[in-house]
Amino acid sequence: MIRKYSTTLHGHRTSFSLEPAFHDELKAIAAERRLPLAALIREVDDARGVEGNLSSALRLFVLAWLKKAGEGP
Template sequence: MIRKYSTTLHGHRTSFSLEPAFHDELKAIADERGLPLAALLREIDDARGVDGNLSSALRLFVLEWLKRKNGEQPVS
């Protein structure tokens, strides 16, 4: 089931919708990189551009991270 999460990015309050498994994986990635979750979310938000939405960008980031970790080709 999809849940709504809230965060502050660059001083603005925003929300995104994710399955808890994706949110858990984002927290694990942030921990592995030694970052607060908010810093990882800002990084992903900054890289996504204006055309995509944050929820999709977060899911794609997790997918690409796991593929790289398993030695697979990243999603293009």
């Protein structure tokens, strides 16, 4: 089930929709990087450019992070 979340990016409220599992992974990544969740979301948003939407960019970020983590050192 997809849930709607909201955050503030560059002073503006925005929302995105994710499955709770993706949101949980984002929180875990933020904790591992010692960042507030909003800072991590802002980082992903800034890197995505104008193509695609924030929800998709967040899913792709989580996927890339998990794939990289699975490669080991």
